[in-house]
Amino acid sequence: MNIINHLLQGDNINYKPSPNKSGKFTQGLPDTVIIHFTAGPTAASAINTLTNPNVKASAHLVVDYDGSITQLVPFDEIAWHAGVSSRGGRTGFNKYSIGIEIVNPGNLTRVDDMYQAWYGTLYPAGKVLKAVHRNESKPRYWHIFTQEQIDTVLEICMLLKEEYHINLILGHEEIAPGRKLDPGPAFPLNRLRDRVLNNRMEDEPDELIPASGKVTASLLNIREEPQTGSPKVAKPLPRGTEVEILDTKNGWYKVAAKITGWVAGKYIETDK
Numbered sequence: 001m002n003i004i005n006h007l008l009q010g011d012n013i014n015y016k017p018s019p020n021k022s023g024k025f026t027q028g029l030p031d032t033v034i035i036h037f038t039a040g041p042t043a044a045s046a047i048n049t050l051t052n053p054n055v056k057a058s059a060h061l062v063v064d065y066d067g068s069i070t071q072l073v074p075f076d077e078i079a080w081h082a083g084v085s086s087r088g089g090r091t092g093f094n095k096y097s098i099g100i101e102i103v104n105p106g107n108l109t110r111v112d113d114m115y116q117a118w119y120g121t122l123y124p125a126g127k128v129l130k131a132v133h134r135n136e137s138k139p140r141y142w143h144i145f146t147q148e149q150i151d152t153v154l155e156i157c158m159l160l161k162e163e164y165h166i167n168l169i170l171g172h173e174e175i176a177p178g179r180k181l182d183p184g185p186a187f188p189l190n191r192l193r194d195r196v197l198n199n200r201m202e203d204e205p206d207e208l209i210p211a212s213g214k215v216t217a218s219l220l221n222i223r224e225e226p227q228t229g230s231p232k233v234a235k236p237l238p239r240g241t242e243v244e245i246l247d248t249k250n251g252w253y254k255v256a257a258k259i260t261g262w263v264a265g266k267y268i269e270t271d272k
Protein backbone atom coordinates (compact mmCIF):
# COMPACT_ATOMS: atom_id res chain seq x y z
CA MET A 1 0.00 0.00 0.00
CA ASN A 2 1.19 3.52 -0.72
CA ILE A 3 -0.07 7.05 -1.37
CA ILE A 4 0.16 8.66 -4.82
CA ASN A 5 -1.41 12.08 -5.50
CA HIS A 6 -3.17 11.93 -2.11
CA LEU A 7 -4.89 8.64 -2.99
CA LEU A 8 -4.23 5.22 -1.46
CA GLN A 9 -2.94 2.70 -3.99
CA GLY A 10 -2.78 -1.07 -3.59
CA ASP A 11 -4.81 -4.28 -3.52
CA ASN A 12 -8.41 -4.10 -2.32
CA ILE A 13 -8.52 -0.30 -2.50
CA ASN A 14 -11.26 1.49 -4.43
CA TYR A 15 -11.90 5.17 -5.04
CA LYS A 16 -15.48 6.47 -5.03
CA PRO A 17 -15.40 10.29 -4.94
CA SER A 18 -17.76 12.04 -2.52
CA PRO A 19 -19.08 15.56 -3.26
CA ASN A 20 -19.19 16.21 0.51
CA LYS A 21 -15.94 18.15 0.97
CA SER A 22 -14.74 21.73 1.28
CA GLY A 23 -11.45 22.40 -0.48
CA LYS A 24 -7.80 21.88 0.40
CA PHE A 25 -6.22 21.81 3.84
CA THR A 26 -4.05 24.81 4.73
CA GLN A 27 -0.26 24.38 4.74
CA GLY A 28 1.05 22.02 7.42
CA LEU A 29 -2.30 20.23 7.71
CA PRO A 30 -3.70 17.63 8.14
CA ASP A 31 -1.73 16.65 11.26
CA THR A 32 -4.42 14.50 12.92
CA VAL A 33 -6.27 11.25 12.20
CA ILE A 34 -9.79 10.77 13.60
CA ILE A 35 -11.03 7.18 14.03
CA HIS A 36 -14.76 6.44 13.64
CA PHE A 37 -17.14 3.51 13.44
CA THR A 38 -19.88 3.65 10.83
CA ALA A 39 -22.70 2.54 13.19
CA GLY A 40 -24.14 0.72 10.21
CA PRO A 41 -24.39 -2.81 8.78
CA THR A 42 -22.16 -2.77 5.69
CA ALA A 43 -19.47 -0.84 3.82
CA ALA A 44 -21.94 -0.32 0.94
CA SER A 45 -24.48 1.38 3.22
CA ALA A 46 -21.77 3.65 4.68
CA ILE A 47 -20.39 4.54 1.23
CA ASN A 48 -23.90 5.31 -0.09
CA THR A 49 -24.54 7.65 2.82
CA LEU A 50 -21.14 9.35 2.75
CA THR A 51 -21.32 10.06 -1.01
CA ASN A 52 -24.94 11.30 -0.93
CA PRO A 53 -24.93 15.10 -1.51
CA ASN A 54 -28.07 15.47 0.63
CA VAL A 55 -26.42 13.92 3.70
CA LYS A 56 -23.62 16.51 4.13
CA ALA A 57 -21.26 13.94 5.62
CA SER A 58 -18.19 12.11 4.33
CA ALA A 59 -14.85 10.67 5.40
CA HIS A 60 -11.57 10.05 3.65
CA LEU A 61 -11.72 6.28 4.01
CA VAL A 62 -14.14 3.45 4.79
CA VAL A 63 -12.51 0.22 6.04
CA ASP A 64 -14.64 -2.94 5.59
CA TYR A 65 -14.63 -6.05 7.82
CA ASP A 66 -12.19 -7.83 5.48
CA GLY A 67 -9.77 -4.88 5.49
CA SER A 68 -10.68 -3.66 2.01
CA ILE A 69 -10.70 0.11 1.69
CA THR A 70 -12.80 2.65 -0.19
CA GLN A 71 -11.43 6.18 -0.42
CA LEU A 72 -14.06 8.92 -0.77
CA VAL A 73 -12.02 12.13 -0.49
CA PRO A 74 -8.32 12.75 -1.41
CA PHE A 75 -6.08 13.28 1.65
CA ASP A 76 -5.27 16.89 0.72
CA GLU A 77 -8.97 17.88 0.81
CA ILE A 78 -11.25 18.51 3.79
CA ALA A 79 -13.91 15.81 4.40
CA TRP A 80 -16.94 16.20 6.68
CA HIS A 81 -16.58 13.55 9.40
CA ALA A 82 -15.94 15.34 12.70
CA GLY A 83 -18.94 17.68 13.03
CA VAL A 84 -19.07 19.91 16.10
CA SER A 85 -15.84 19.03 17.85
CA SER A 86 -13.13 20.47 20.09
CA ARG A 87 -9.98 19.48 21.93
CA GLY A 88 -6.67 21.05 22.95
CA GLY A 89 -7.72 24.59 21.98
CA ARG A 90 -8.94 23.54 18.54
CA THR A 91 -12.54 23.46 17.32
CA GLY A 92 -14.03 21.99 14.15
CA PHE A 93 -11.65 19.09 13.52
CA ASN A 94 -12.54 18.60 9.84
CA LYS A 95 -10.00 21.28 8.87
CA TYR A 96 -7.18 19.53 10.80
CA SER A 97 -7.80 15.86 10.22
CA ILE A 98 -8.15 12.79 8.06
CA GLY A 99 -11.26 10.74 8.92
CA ILE A 100 -11.22 6.95 8.85
CA GLU A 101 -14.60 5.19 9.13
CA ILE A 102 -14.44 1.54 10.18
CA VAL A 103 -17.49 -0.61 9.35
CA ASN A 104 -18.96 -1.63 12.72
CA PRO A 105 -22.49 -1.58 14.18
CA GLY A 106 -21.35 0.29 17.29
CA ASN A 107 -23.05 -0.29 20.63
CA LEU A 108 -25.60 -3.10 20.88
CA THR A 109 -28.57 -3.96 23.12
CA ARG A 110 -28.97 -7.42 24.61
CA VAL A 111 -32.08 -9.29 23.43
CA ASP A 112 -32.29 -12.77 25.02
CA ASP A 113 -28.97 -14.39 24.02
CA MET A 114 -28.38 -12.11 21.02
CA TYR A 115 -27.23 -8.50 20.64
CA GLN A 116 -29.17 -6.01 18.54
CA ALA A 117 -27.97 -2.97 16.61
CA TRP A 118 -30.09 0.18 16.40
CA TYR A 119 -31.06 -0.82 12.84
CA GLY A 120 -32.46 -4.16 14.02
CA THR A 121 -29.82 -6.71 13.05
CA LEU A 122 -29.06 -9.33 15.72
CA TYR A 123 -25.44 -10.42 16.34
CA PRO A 124 -24.27 -13.53 18.25
CA ALA A 125 -22.31 -13.32 21.54
CA GLY A 126 -19.09 -14.28 19.73
CA LYS A 127 -19.08 -10.89 17.95
CA VAL A 128 -19.66 -8.89 21.12
CA LEU A 129 -17.51 -7.27 23.80
CA LYS A 130 -18.89 -6.01 27.11
CA ALA A 131 -16.91 -2.96 28.20
CA VAL A 132 -17.13 0.49 29.80
CA HIS A 133 -16.69 3.39 27.39
CA ARG A 134 -14.00 5.94 28.31
CA ASN A 135 -16.70 8.66 28.59
CA GLU A 136 -19.10 6.56 30.67
CA SER A 137 -19.21 4.62 33.96
CA LYS A 138 -21.39 1.58 33.17
CA PRO A 139 -20.61 -1.23 30.69
CA ARG A 140 -22.39 -1.60 27.34
CA TYR A 141 -22.20 -4.19 24.57
CA TRP A 142 -20.02 -3.41 21.55
CA HIS A 143 -19.48 -5.21 18.25
CA ILE A 144 -15.87 -6.38 17.93
CA PHE A 145 -13.60 -5.11 15.14
CA THR A 146 -11.94 -7.73 12.91
CA GLN A 147 -8.17 -8.26 13.02
CA GLU A 148 -8.11 -7.26 9.33
CA GLN A 149 -9.66 -3.90 10.23
CA ILE A 150 -7.23 -3.29 13.09
CA ASP A 151 -4.19 -4.26 10.98
CA THR A 152 -5.37 -2.19 8.01
CA VAL A 153 -5.99 0.94 10.10
CA LEU A 154 -2.51 0.58 11.62
CA GLU A 155 -0.92 0.33 8.17
CA ILE A 156 -2.91 3.33 6.91
CA CYS A 157 -1.90 5.46 9.92
CA MET A 158 1.79 4.55 9.45
CA LEU A 159 1.58 5.68 5.80
CA LEU A 160 -0.31 8.87 6.66
CA LYS A 161 2.27 9.74 9.32
CA GLU A 162 5.06 9.49 6.74
CA GLU A 163 3.19 11.52 4.12
CA TYR A 164 1.51 14.20 6.23
CA HIS A 165 3.48 14.38 9.52
CA ILE A 166 0.55 13.16 11.57
CA ASN A 167 1.20 13.78 15.28
CA LEU A 168 -2.25 13.07 16.76
CA ILE A 169 -4.61 10.10 16.47
CA LEU A 170 -7.93 10.63 18.23
CA GLY A 171 -11.29 8.90 18.50
CA HIS A 172 -14.40 10.80 17.47
CA GLU A 173 -15.47 10.20 21.11
CA GLU A 174 -12.50 12.30 22.27
CA ILE A 175 -13.29 15.38 20.19
CA ALA A 176 -17.09 15.19 20.59
CA PRO A 177 -17.63 13.61 24.03
CA GLY A 178 -21.28 13.46 25.09
CA ARG A 179 -22.32 13.39 21.43
CA LYS A 180 -20.25 10.55 19.99
CA LEU A 181 -19.20 7.08 21.19
CA ASP A 182 -17.04 5.99 18.25
CA PRO A 183 -14.81 4.08 17.90
CA GLY A 184 -15.60 2.89 21.46
CA PRO A 185 -13.81 0.43 23.77
CA ALA A 186 -13.74 -2.45 21.27
CA PHE A 187 -11.18 -0.53 19.20
CA PRO A 188 -7.53 -0.60 20.48
CA LEU A 189 -7.02 3.15 20.14
CA ASN A 190 -4.25 3.46 22.74
CA ARG A 191 -2.27 0.63 21.17
CA LEU A 192 -2.65 2.25 17.72
CA ARG A 193 -1.33 5.56 19.11
CA ASP A 194 1.56 3.76 20.79
CA ARG A 195 2.56 1.93 17.63
CA VAL A 196 2.20 4.87 15.23
CA LEU A 197 3.16 7.93 17.27
CA ASN A 198 5.64 6.62 19.86
CA ASN A 199 7.42 4.18 17.55
CA ARG A 200 7.58 1.64 20.37
CA MET A 201 9.37 -1.07 18.42
CA GLU A 202 12.05 -2.79 20.53
CA ASP A 203 14.47 -3.34 17.66
CA GLU A 204 14.27 0.21 16.34
CA PRO A 205 17.16 2.55 17.15
CA ASP A 206 16.44 5.85 18.88
CA GLU A 207 15.61 8.68 16.55
CA LEU A 208 18.66 10.61 15.37
CA ILE A 209 18.47 14.33 16.07
CA PRO A 210 19.97 16.64 13.45
CA ALA A 211 22.22 19.40 14.88
CA SER A 212 20.76 22.37 13.03
CA GLY A 213 18.33 23.45 10.34
CA LYS A 214 16.66 26.31 8.55
CA VAL A 215 13.01 27.47 8.69
CA THR A 216 11.11 26.71 5.46
CA ALA A 217 7.67 28.14 6.42
CA SER A 218 7.15 31.87 5.77
CA LEU A 219 6.49 32.39 9.48
CA LEU A 220 6.97 29.54 11.96
CA ASN A 221 5.41 29.65 15.43
CA ILE A 222 7.75 28.80 18.30
CA ARG A 223 5.97 27.34 21.34
CA GLU A 224 6.57 26.38 24.97
CA GLU A 225 5.47 22.76 24.50
CA PRO A 226 5.56 20.40 21.47
CA GLN A 227 1.88 20.82 20.63
CA THR A 228 -0.36 23.09 18.59
CA GLY A 229 -2.14 25.58 20.84
CA SER A 230 0.69 25.74 23.38
CA PRO A 231 1.70 29.37 24.23
CA LYS A 232 4.16 31.04 21.87
CA VAL A 233 7.52 31.99 23.40
CA ALA A 234 8.43 34.66 20.83
CA LYS A 235 7.38 36.21 17.54
CA PRO A 236 7.22 33.66 14.68
CA LEU A 237 10.55 32.77 13.09
CA PRO A 238 10.81 34.08 9.51
CA ARG A 239 11.77 31.82 6.60
CA GLY A 240 15.49 31.18 6.41
CA THR A 241 16.12 31.55 10.16
CA GLU A 242 19.00 29.29 11.22
CA VAL A 243 18.14 27.15 14.23
CA GLU A 244 20.09 24.86 16.50
CA ILE A 245 18.13 21.64 17.22
CA LEU A 246 18.23 20.65 20.90
CA ASP A 247 15.63 17.89 21.17
CA THR A 248 12.79 16.13 19.31
CA LYS A 249 9.38 14.78 20.33
CA ASN A 250 6.40 13.48 18.30
CA GLY A 251 7.55 15.24 15.16
CA TRP A 252 8.44 18.54 16.89
CA TYR A 253 11.94 20.02 17.29
CA LYS A 254 13.07 22.04 20.28
CA VAL A 255 15.17 24.78 18.69
CA ALA A 256 17.36 27.71 19.64
CA ALA A 257 17.23 30.46 17.01
CA LYS A 258 20.35 32.40 16.10
CA ILE A 259 19.42 35.91 15.04
CA THR A 260 22.20 38.20 13.77
CA GLY A 261 21.91 42.03 13.58
CA TRP A 262 23.23 45.34 14.97
CA VAL A 263 22.08 46.65 18.38
CA ALA A 264 23.08 49.78 20.37
CA GLY A 265 26.11 48.84 22.47
CA LYS A 266 24.94 50.70 25.59
CA TYR A 267 22.09 48.20 26.01
CA ILE A 268 24.33 45.14 26.08
CA GLU A 269 25.92 44.04 29.35
CA THR A 270 29.33 42.56 28.63
CA ASP A 271 31.75 40.44 30.66
CA LYS A 272 34.45 43.15 30.84
Ligand SMILES: [Zn+2]
Pocket residue numbers: 035036037081172180182
Ligand atom coordinates in the same frame (compact mmCIF):
# COMPACT_ATOMS: atom_id res chain seq x y z
ZN1 LIG B 1 -17.69 9.37 14.04
